[in-house]
Amino acid sequence: MEDKSRDSNHRRYPGKNRTILIVALLAVVLASGTALGLVKASENPSFCTACHIMEPYYQSWDNSCLLAHVHAEEGLTCHECHDESLGAKAQEGFKYVTGDYEEPLPQLDFSREDCLECHTDFEEVMVSTDHGGGENPHDSPHWEDMECTMCHSMHGQSQVYCTQCHDFEWAEYLGENWNY
Amino acid sequence: MAKEIGRRDFVKNMALTGAALAGAAALGGCSQSSASDSSSIKWDEETDVLVIGSGFAGCAAAIEAALAGAQVKVLEKMDITGGNSRICGGAMAVAESPLQEKEGIQDSPELLVEDMLKAGLGLNHVEKVRMIAEKSLETLQWTMDVLKVEWSDQMMWPGGHSVMRTYRAANNSGSGILEPALAKLKELGVPVETNMKMARIICDENRRVQGVEAIDRYKFSSDSGSGSRYIKARKAVVLAGGGFGANVALRTTQDPRLTEAIDCTNHPGCTGDALLEALKIDALPVHLSWIQLGPWASPDEKGFGLTPFFSTLEGAQWGIMVDPSTGKRIINEMGDRKQKSDAILATGHAAVMFVDSVGIQTVQEGVVDKILNKTMWEFDSLDELASHFEIPADALKQEVARYNSFVANGEDLDFHKQTIKMATLIEKPPFYAVRLWPKVHHCMGGVMTDLECKVMDFNLEIIKGLYAAGEIAGGTHGACRVGSCAILDSLVCGRVAGQNAAQEDAWA
Numbered sequence: 001m002e003d004k005s006r007d008s009n010h011r012r013y014p015g016k017n018r019t020i021l022i023v024a025l026l027a028v029v030l031a032s033g034t035a036l037g038l039v040k041a042s043e044n045p046s047f048c049t050a051c052h053i054m055e056p057y058y059q060s061w062d063n064s065c066l067l068a069h070v071h072a073e074e075g076l077t078c079h080e081c082h083d084e085s086l087g088a089k090a091q092e093g094f095k096y097v098t099g100d101y102e103e104p105l106p107q108l109d110f111s112r113e114d115c116l117e118c119h120t121d122f123e124e125v126m127v128s129t130d131h132g133g134g135e136n137p138h139d140s141p142h143w144e145d146m147e148c149t150m151c152h153s154m155h156g157q158s159q160v161y162c163t164q165c166h167d168f169e170w171a172e173y174l175g176e177n178w179n180y
Numbered sequence: 181m182a183k184e185i186g187r188r189d190f191v192k193n194m195a196l197t198g199a200a201l202a203g204a205a206a207l208g209g210c211s212q213s214s215a216s217d218s219s220s221i222k223w224d225e226e227t228d229v230l231v232i233g234s235g236f237a238g239c240a241a242a243i244e245a246a247l248a249g250a251q252v253k254v255l256e257k258m259d260i261t262g263g264n265s266r267i268c269g270g271a272m273a274v275a276e277s278p279l280q281e282k283e284g285i286q287d288s289p290e291l292l293v294e295d296m297l298k299a300g301l302g303l304n305h306v307e308k309v310r311m312i313a314e315k316s317l318e319t320l321q322w323t324m325d326v327l328k329v330e331w332s333d334q335m336m337w338p339g340g341h342s343v344m345r346t347y348r349a350a351n352n353s354g355s356g357i358l359e360p361a362l363a364k365l366k367e368l369g370v371p372v373e374t375n376m377k378m379a380r381i382i383c384d385e386n387r388r389v390q391g392v393e394a395i396d397r398y399k400f401s402s403d404s405g406s407g408s409r410y411i412k413a414r415k416a417v418v419l420a421g422g423g424f425g426a427n428v429a430l431r432t433t434q435d436p437r438l439t440e441a442i443d444c445t446n447h448p449g450c451t452g453d454a455l456l457e458a459l460k461i462d463a464l465p466v467h468l469s470w471i472q473l474g475p476w477a478s479p480d481e482k483g484f485g486l487t488p489f490f491s492t493l494e495g496a497q498w499g500i501m502v503d504p505s506t507g508k509r510i511i512n513e514m515g516d517r518k519q520k521s522d523a524i525l526a527t528g529h530a531a532v533m534f535v536d537s538v539g540i541q542t543v544q545e546g547v548v549d550k551i552l553n554k555t556m557w558e559f560d561s562l563d564e565l566a567s568h569f570e571i572p573a574d575a576l577k578q579e580v581a582r583y584n585s586f587v588a589n590g591e592d593l594d595f596h597k598q599t600i601k602m603a604t605l606i607e608k609p610p611f612y613a614v615r616l617w618p619k620v621h622h623c624m625g626g627v628m629t630d631l632e633c634k635v636m637d638f639n640l641e642i643i644k645g646l647y648a649a650g651e652i653a654g655g656t657h658g659a660c661r662v663g664s665c666a667i668l669d670s671l672v673c674g675r676v677a678g679q680n681a682a683q684e685d686a687w688a
Contacts, residue, residue, distance in 0.1 A: 076549050106406060107399065109375075115508055141353040143260070150259055164448065165267065165483030167554065 043076050049095045052057045053103050060155040062110065065177045068154045080118075081154070131170045137162055186283035186669070218384050223391065226412035226688075227253040229681045230392060231420060232454050235265035236354070236667055238420035238673025239361035240679065243326070246368040248682035250415060254370060257377035257398055258449045263422050264356045264651075267447055267484065267656060269492075270349030270356045271336060271664035272323075272671070274316045279335050285454050287343050289313035290456045296665060299340045300624075300658020303467065308656045309672075311631055312665070315672045320347060323671070327360040336493055338663030340516030342598060346664040352544070357667065363456025377405065378454055381417060381461050381646070387637075388687055389417050389461075389645035414688055416645045419635070422672060423623030423651035425471065426572070429618065434469040436577035444620040445474055445484035454653050458627045462637045463646070466654035468625035472661055473618035475520035479530050480555040480615055487555045487614050489532055489547045492663065497599050498539030500583050501616065503527045506681065507575030509583065512595035518660035521618040530676025532569050534613035534666050536606045548612070559611045569613070622661050626654030633677035647681050649673035 045061055048054040061068040061078065071080070083091070094164060095101050126138040134141075137151065140162065150161045160171050160180040171180035218632045228250035231242045238254055246252045260266070274280075275292040292313040297304050323329040332352040339346040349356030365372055377398035391412040395405035424430045425446040431438045444450075459465055476496070478487035492572045496513040501520075503510050510531065511523035540548060552558065559565040562580060566573035584605045586592045592600040627648050628636040635646040650670040657665065 050528050106397075109397070134546055135550070141354045144355070144359050145258060163482070165445075165485055167481050167485075 043077065043079065045072075048078055051093075053096070053101065054104060056104075065175060066155060067152060067158060067177060071154070075179070082108075110149055112145060112147050115152075118164050131168075133164075135170065137168075137169050191399045218382050218390050220227060221382060221391075221410050223412040224300040225253075226391070226414060228413070228415040228686065229253075229418060229678070230411055230413035230416075231265065231418045231678075232392070233374050233420035233650070234261040234362070234374075235263040235420060235422060235423060236357065236361070236670035237652075237674035237677070238418070239265075239358065239365060240671045241418040241420055241647070241649055241678035243361065243364050243368065243369050244594045244675045244678030244680065245418075245682040246365070246370050246678075248679060249368045249534065250682035251525045252368075252370045253397070253411070253413075254365070254372040255376040255392075255394055256372060256374045257421075257453065257604075258355075258447075259374055260676045261362060261372055261374060262355070264446055264450060265354045265358050265667075265670070268354035268667070269488070270352060270355075270667070271338065272316075272320065272347045272355040272667040273341065273345050273662070273664040274320045274347055275313055275345060276317055276670070277320060277335075277345065277347065279333065279347065280343075283335070283344070285343050285345070289316065289347050291342060292316065295340060295342050296657065296662050299518065299662045301518075301660065303470070303655075303658030305466075305655040305658075307631055308629075310668055311676075312672045313657065316668055319668065319671050319675070321358075322675070323357060327357070327364055329360050336504055336664075337497060337514075337599065338492055339496055339512075339514045339520065340660075340662040341664075354667070357484040375399065375405070376409070378421070378457060379408065381457050381644075382410070383461060383645070387461070387643060389413065389485055389643060390687060392417060395471070412688065413645065414686040416647055416675075418633075418677045418681050419452025419454050419458055419627070419646065419648040419652050420650045420670075420677075421452075421652050422450050423626070424455060425450050425620045425623055426642060427451040430456075431471055431623075434625070435471050436657050438471060438473075438588060438620055442473070442618070442620055443477065443479070443483065446478060446620070452623075452652075455626060456599050457646065458635060458646070458652070461643065461646075463635045463643060463648075464628035464638055464640070466625055466628045468623070468654065469660050470624040470657075471620060472517055472522040472622040472624060473525075474621035475524055475618050477519055477619035477621075478555040479617040481551075483619075485555065486547065487616075490543055490551065490556065491614055491616055494539065494544075495533050495535060495614065498542055498603060498606075499535035501531045501535055501572045501581070502571065502576065502579060502633050504529065504532050504571045507573075508579050509594060512592070512597045514597050514599050515595070516662055517621070524618055526615060530570065530615040530617040532565075533616055534565060534606075534611050534612055536604075536611050537608045538604050540612045550615070552612075555602075556612055556614045559613065560609050562611060565611050565613055569615070622657075622666060623651055624657040624659065625660055626655065627653045627656065629673075630651065630652040631676075633673050633678045634680070645684060645687065647677040649677040 045058055049058045060066045061072045129138050130136045152158050158178045163171050163180045203676055229245040229252045231238045231254040234254050234256040238542050242254050275287045275289045280287050293309050296309050332348045332350050335344050336346045336348050371680045375398045377395040378392045379395050380393040394409045396407055398405035400540045424445050426448050428440045430452055476488040476491035478485055500509050501513050511520050562577050563573050566576045586600055587603045587605050590601045629648050633647045633649050634642045635648050639644050656669055
């Protein structure tokens with residue numbers, strides 16, 4: 001009897017419960033779909049320009065003399081370096097929508113270890129820039145493990161740090177993305 | 181992978197900045213004229229001893245403080261550690277060293293003191309000079325035993341020293357001393373944070389230094405960061421932020437002649453920020469207008485460059501330096517930096533220093549290859565050399581002949597070159613010549629410190645909890661620092677500061 005009454009209670013508002021359930025499910029599916037879609041879409045660098053402040057960074061990747069474009073030509077996209085979590089990306093989106101951001105964006109810090117994740121053979125890097133005469137920027141007597149970003153910049157002009165004190169002939173033949 | 185400030189951090193920073201601004205309004209530094217209330221500051225982190233700067237003095241202080249059991253942290257404003265210490269030549273004067281004993285050279289701390297006072301025109305703080313000289317041997321031993329520094333087995337003889345006494349890092353760079361020091365800090369678990377600039381020294385109403393406000397993620401290139409961090413120093417703050425040679429605006433307030441037309445051998449971050457913050461809390465300035473020029477610098481390259489590897493040592497020892505307008509020598513080539521810089525500047529144009537094919541053989545291997553046809557030129561005759569630099573040829577040849585007679589007789593009648601007995605005749609072509617024009621190199625001035633490296637104020641009283649060592653501390657070198665005495669000064673005083681800082685009673 002009690003069971004029956006309970007059953008009847010359950011059956012009393014079946015339509016309302018089902019609607020709530022369906023709406024909730026639809027919302028979850030829709031949100032998930034949107035999130036997945038956004039995640040998928042964000043893999044395309046042009047997606048980043050949805051935020052106007054990202055335009056110069058995208059341009060430096062898409063078509064420039066800068067190091068970001070050199071990486072683009074190797075088939076690398078933004079997320080190869082900017083691999084923040086989904087939560088961090090959502091937070092960035094929220095910040096953009098609410099206007100809670102600095103412009104231009106603050107420069108991010110990348111460590112030597114970050115670069116060496118891909119450029120694994122530093123010995124090879126050293127050999128490639130051995131111009132003779134002890135003028136190898138990757139084998140300086142002054143530094144052991146210098147940060148790559150001391151000279152190399154992805155989205156801006158790179159700068160030969162050593163040329164603050166030394167005149168190196170090879171520096172004159174660097175690409176137009178270099179200051180020396 | 182990338183480090184970025186999250187929203188939470190941002191909000192936290194803003195809140196802290198607000199609190200700090202309120203605190204700062206009440207504080208206004210530590211000068212007696214302003215009210216003090218550091219109790220409103222919310223410290224982000226704390227340590228026993230906080231060291232500002234990661235060059236020789238900072239590293240030495242941090243190592244000693246850590247070895248004494250203190251919790252230590254080092255802040256460096258630049259992207260990379262070491263400042264000038266990393267890029268200098270790695271030379272350190274030592275009296276009564278093992279290499280001197282091996283070479284049979286008679287020396288003593290007293291003679292080193294005498295040389296430093298002579299170059300410094302007697303303006304030196306004598307007791308500090310004596311402390312440095314007397315601790316030179318034990319400091320050399322410390323670099324070998326504790327830091328595991330590899331020194332060259334060949335000494336060098338920079339100008340101003342009456343005997344050969346200078347050790348040189350085996351790799352010919354200050355990095356040969358700095359990297360082992362940084363490795364020691366790592367071993368001791370002392371964090372060295374780059375891109376952290378000290379913006380303010382914080383103290384209580386009794387002017388006891390309590391910590392600092394630092395700019396987090398500071399970028400020197402844009403002179404900006406991501407907000408303030410408040411770091412409590414329970415025992416002491418050690419200032420080891422270097423000099424201000426690269427700060428043209430500041431250096432011209434002390435010596436208006438040193439405009440941007442004069443190049444500088446320092447790294448660009450050598451701007452005296454820590455010094456200025458110390459002055460703001462009434463640290464007593466000493467000798468700020470005594471700014472040293474390096475007479476061995478070449479106008480044909482930037483900064484310190486490579487030419488000094490010739491002109492500070494063998495070029496001076498085995499060659500002569502002449503005024504190209506007269507062909508005459510102008511000074512003792514082995515004189516101190518002030519004597520030589522003043523002599524060159526007085527002529528109004530670059531001097532020419534040259535050696536012959538015998539002298540060039542003494543130059544360290546690899547140096548000539550790097551500078552030949554860039555800052556150094558080779559000539560088959562003195563006539564060719566004279567023609568290239570527009571020197572009156574006959575006058576030049578007469579001067580070389582006169583100098584050679586001094587070499588032959590073992591006495592320099594004109595300028596009393598102390599190495600004349602070791603010198604050889606300048607006669608065998610080819611001849612090798614460089615041009616020399618002084619560049620800003622070292623600030624002899626800084627804050628007043630006592631023998632324990634404690635910073636003193638305008639009442640000649642100690643500012644409790646504040647130490648200074650290295651180029652930021654003034655007075656030691658008087659009017660002119662003798663070459664290879666800065667590393668000695670930085671390591672000795674850095675160690676003393678670190679040892680004493682660790683013994684301070686904690687205020688919290």
